Amino acid sequence: MVSRIMLREMAKGQSGTIASVKVAGELGRRIREMGMVPGTTIKIQGRAPLNDPVALRVMGGTLTLRNNEADYIEVEVE
Amino acid sequence: MPESFKIALAGNPNAGKTTLFNRLTGARQHVGNYPGVTVEKKEGIYNSTSGASINIVDLPGTYSLTAYSVEEVVARDFLIHEKPRVVINITDAANLERHLYLTCQFLELGVPVVIALNMIDVARDRGISIEVARLADLLNVPIVAISARSGEGVDELLQVVEKVAQANQDWEPVYIAYGEDIDGAILEMEKQIEANSFLTDTYSSRWLALKYLENDKQVIEKGRSFAGRHDQEKVADCLEDKVEEVGKHVLATMETYPEAIVADHRYGYIKSILRQGVITHTYDEDRLYTSDRIDRVVTNQIFGPIIMLAVLLGLYHFTFTYSELPVSWLESLFGWLAGFFERLLPDGHLKSLLVSGIIGGVGGVMGFVPIIMFMFFGIAILEDSGYLARVAFMMDRVFRIFGLHGSSVMAYIISGGIAGGCAVPGVMATRTLRSPRERMATLLTAPFMNCGAKLPVLALMIGTFFSNNQAQVMFMLTLLAWVVALLVAKLLRLTVLKGEPTPFVMELPPYRLPTFRGLAIHTWEKTWQYIRKAATVILGASILIWVTMTFPGLPDSQKLVFENQRQEISASYAELNGQLHAEGSSVPVSQELTRQLAAIEAAQAGQALRHSLAGRLGRSLESITWLAGFDWRTNIALVGGFAAKEIVLSTLGTAYSLGGVDVEKGGSLSKTLAADPSWDKAKAFSLILFIMFYSPCFVTVVCIIKEAGSWKWGAFSMAFNTVFAMLLSTSVYQLCRLLGLGG
Numbered sequence: 001m002v003s004r005i006m007l008r009e010m011a012k013g014q015s016g017t018i019a020s021v022k023v024a025g026e027l028g029r030r031i032r033e034m035g036m037v038p039g040t041t042i043k044i045q046g047r048a049p050l051n052d053p054v055a056l057r058v059m060g061g062t063l064t065l066r067n068n069e070a071d072y073i074e075v076e077v078e
Numbered sequence: 079m080p081e082s083f084k085i086a087l088a089g090n091p092n093a094g095k096t097t098l099f100n101r102l103t104g105a106r107q108h109v110g111n112y113p114g115v116t117v118e119k120k121e122g123i124y125n126s127t128s129g130a131s132i133n134i135v136d137l138p139g140t141y142s143l144t145a146y147s148v149e150e151v152v153a154r155d156f157l158i159h160e161k162p163r164v165v166i167n168i169t170d171a172a173n174l175e176r177h178l179y180l181t182c183q184f185l186e187l188g189v190p191v192v193i194a195l196n197m198i199d200v201a202r203d204r205g206i207s208i209e210v211a212r213l214a215d216l217l218n219v220p221i222v223a224i225s226a227r228s229g230e231g232v233d234e235l236l237q238v239v240e241k242v243a244q245a246n247q248d249w250e251p252v253y254i255a256y257g258e259d260i261d262g263a264i265l266e267m268e269k270q271i272e273a274n275s276f277l278t279d280t281y282s283s284r285w286l287a288l289k290y291l292e293n294d295k296q297v298i299e300k301g302r303s304f305a306g307r308h309d310q311e312k313v314a315d316c317l318e319d320k321v322e323e324v325g326k327h328v329l330a331t332m333e334t335y336p337e338a339i340v341a342d343h344r345y346g347y348i349k350s351i352l353r354q355g356v357i358t359h360t361y362d363e364d365r366l367y368t369s370d371r372i373d374r375v376v377t378n379q380i381f382g383p384i385i386m387l388a389v390l391l392g393l394y395h396f397t398f399t400y401s402e403l404p405v406s407w408l409e410s411l412f413g414w415l416a417g418f419f420e421r422l423l424p425d426g427h428l429k430s431l432l433v434s435g436i437i438g439g440v441g442g443v444m445g446f447v448p449i450i451m452f453m454f455f456g457i458a459i460l461e462d463s464g465y466l467a468r469v470a471f472m473m474d475r476v477f478r479i480f481g482l483h484g485s486s487v488m489a490y491i492i493s494g495g496i497a498g499g500c501a502v503p504g505v506m507a508t509r510t511l512r513s514p515r516e517r518m519a520t521l522l523t524a525p526f527m528n529c530g531a532k533l534p535v536l537a538l539m540i541g542t543f544f545s546n547n548q549a550q551v552m553f554m555l556t557l558l559a560w561v562v563a564l565l566v567a568k569l570l571r572l573t574v575l576k577g578e579p580t581p582f583v584m585e586l587p588p589y590r591l592p593t594f595r596g597l598a599i600h601t602w603e604k605t606w607q608y609i610r611k612a613a614t615v616i617l618g619a620s621i622l623i624w625v626t627m628t629f630p631g632l633p634d635s636q637k638l639v640f641e642n643q644r645q646e647i648s649a650s651y652a653e654l655n656g657q658l659h660a661e662g663s664s665v666p667v668s669q670e671l672t673r674q675l676a677a678i679e680a681a682q683a684g685q686a687l688r689h690s691l692a693g694r695l696g697r698s699l700e701s702i703t704w705l706a707g708f709d710w711r712t713n714i715a716l717v718g719g720f721a722a723k724e725i726v727l728s729t730l731g732t733a734y735s736l737g738g739v740d741v742e743k744g745g746s747l748s749k750t751l752a753a754d755p756s757w758d759k760a761k762a763f764s765l766i767l768f769i770m771f772y773s774p775c776f777v778t779v780v781c782i783i784k785e786a787g788s789w790k791w792g793a794f795s796m797a798f799n800t801v802f803a804m805l806l807s808t809s810v811y812q813l814c815r816l817l818g819l820g821g
């Protein structure tokens with residue numbers, strides 16, 4: 001079963017495929033240029049002590065993202 | 079005959095550009111395992127084996143060629159306006175897909191590119207193998223696998239670069255398909271652009287159209303000003319209208335934005351190339367790398383903060399324990415120097431200037447060199463290993479509440495967040511912050527931390543007036559510094575530095591073993607900066623302070639009064655001595671004489687100080703500072719402390735006319751203050767607060783001006799901090815008075 005959830009709701013260790021990134025401007029551009037575009041697989045690597053920001057595995061590297069920034073990213077998960 | 083030409087090193091942050099630059103040119107630029115270390119372009123010369131002298135430019139790292147950040151503008155303007163013969167695109171072989179995003183944009187720009195597949199050693203370790211020839215074929219660009227760190231492949235890379243440079247071809251933009259909507263718009267806009275020769279001298283028409291669609295502010299602005307100059311407002315309007323139209327259309331039909339479509343297609347293009355058997359993984363792609371395994375512990379939600387605390391405490395322990403010995407060597411060296419001139423020179427202005435002014439002032443600051451050196455060596459290890467990026471990651475949530483950024487932590491710590499740092503390197507460390515507003519807020523508040531120079535004065539005050547619980551008070555003051563810095567940062571971010579927080583999308587680089595060369599460069603670079611400042615700024619300030627505390631000297635009539643006193647006393651003692659001599663006990667009398675003479679000497683020095691420029695200044699300031707409880711002598715010390723905070727203590731000592739007493743140890747000054755009825759706990763606490771928060775020292779202000787890019791911020795921090803400290807001290811002092819908490 002494939003379902004769509006927001007990146008913020010993903011659990012540690014869970015992986016999925018980015019479905020959409022709904023933000024323009026600087027934030028949207030920063031997210032996209034780092035490889036977070038529809039079709040990219042990501043995996044939640046961990047969260048900072050206060051649960052924010054979140055660390056993701058993207059294309060073999062590790063990226064960090066704040067929760068309110070992750071809210072623009074929709075992910076398809078199994 | 080080999081010619082000379084210019085090439086550029088460009089690529090994503092942390093790809094190894096500076097490492098390669100240093101290797102090729104022999105330069106010693108800062109390398110660090112943290113994205114965004116290089117912020118300005120740096121030039122150097124490489125003499126190739128064939129005899130060509132190649133001018134190499136190291137550009138700041140960027141993820142793309144839009145114009146959002148300063149680094150991007152620097153890199154893009156360089157490529158477009160200075161047209162380097164070749165761009166060496168440094169990519170990370172272990173992260174190829176993401177790094178090719180920028181490569182795409184070089185290709186679209188058309189500049190001749192040679193790809194350096196860097197960190198091939200890391201890729202190999204991770205079991206990633208890359209078909210270099212096939213990738214080169216597919217992209218139609220020469221590619222060489224290298225390791226900038228070990229030098230592997232670098233010679234070959236340069237041979238290829240020279241070949242491409244010699245061919246000296248015209249720029250050949252590559253076309254990437256962006257789907258119907260965008261491509262259609264590009265075609266239409268291109269026609270407009272070409273028909274009107276709109277900015278075609280600078281940009282190719284397709285690239286220009288694409289940048290308009292990507293909503294590139296710099297390009298759109300340039301279009302506006304070009305239109306204004308050439309009476310082509312219509313063309314500019316037309317282009318902007320088209321962009322708006324496409325934007326509306328894709329938002330309505332696909333719920334997306336033109337710039338998003340462009341980015342998606344670029345990644346699509348990259349994926350389509352890499353899919354053709356370019357990369358093979360020996361191990362499971364999801365396998366945890368060593369770096370990830372370290373992170374499982376080091377950034378763990380529970381252990382992470384504990385380890386961070388331990389690391390930071392360890393850094394301080396390391397710095398202060400190991401620098402103790404060299405600091406004491408330097409102190410004795412300057413002590414010896416002072417003693418030497420003391421003996422060599424006759425009494426007078428020259429001796430006083432040299433011994434108390436120059437050696438005292440500069441020596442006091444030079445004494446900190448070992449601390450600075452050890453501190454930076456430790457910080458270099460944290461940065462080069464990749465740990466610093468993790469600290470930013472873990473602290474971001476807390477700092478964001480106050481309008482700062484995860485990377486602000488390091489600047490605070492270096493400035494004295496665990497009492498004993500220095501604001502100068504702290505302010506410089508804010509460079510790693512990418513957003514200008516958060517960076518400004520950090521560098522303006524970092525000087526609130528209790529740096530090593532404030533410590534001696536604070537220790538003296540605490541020791542004298544709060545001796546019952548010294549450790550607790552010191553700890554509270556450290557906490558207070560953090561609270562005030564964060565609150566003021568918040569205040570600034572709500573007023574003069576208002577603005578949205580910058581995105582935190584950041585790369586956590588893999589842990590790497592620091593190289594000795596990298597650590598040495600880093601440490602030396604920072605230490606040398608400090609020494610240079612001490613030898614220039616502090617030297618000047620010390621002389622200035624000495625002058626204002628010495629001139630104008632007492633008028634002759636007053637000097638005569640003291641001289642007469644001296645002679646009177648000497649004469650009366652000589653008489654007394656004569657009497658006592660007959661009785662056979664002369665010793666206690668001559669001691670008493672010396673004591674009385676010294677008292678006169680001290681009174682004269684006090685009178686001279688009161689009469690001097692500094693004394694007058696201190697007295698005139700008294701009209702405001704009495705509110706916070708400071709007398710004129712304290713004022714002189716505080717004004718002197720602007721040159722360097724260490725000077726507060728020594729000036730206070732001098733100002734209390736303790737001539738000859740070793741004020742460094744604080745013992746006697748402490749006793750004097752304790753015995754002085756005008757001093758009490760309220761005044762001491764008020765002074766402590768003022769010293770902690772008033773204007774940063776001169777060197778820090780110079781540094782703030784340099785880092786903020788405008789003298790206004792330097793002036794702001796002096797004025798703002800001083801007013802703030804004055805208000806704080808006054809309210810605390812007056813409140814204590816009111817509640818009768820003085821004694």
Ligand SMILES: Nc1nc2c(ncn2[C@@H]2O[C@H](COP(=O)(O)OP(=O)(O)OP(=O)(O)O)[C@@H](O)[C@H]2O)c(=O)[nH]1
Nearest residue numbers: 091092093094095096097110114115116139225226
């Ligand atoms: N293992 C390995 N590490 C490398 C190699 N090249 C560079 N590094 C390391 O990668 C890190 C980044 O190197 P820099 O040269 O500072 O990177 P940069 O591209 O100049 O980075 P910015 O200035 O931030 O854009 C440093 O820790 C280097 O030691 C390499 O070939 N192999």
Ligand SMILES: [Mg+2]
Nearest residue numbers: 095096115116
């Ligand atoms: Mg660099």
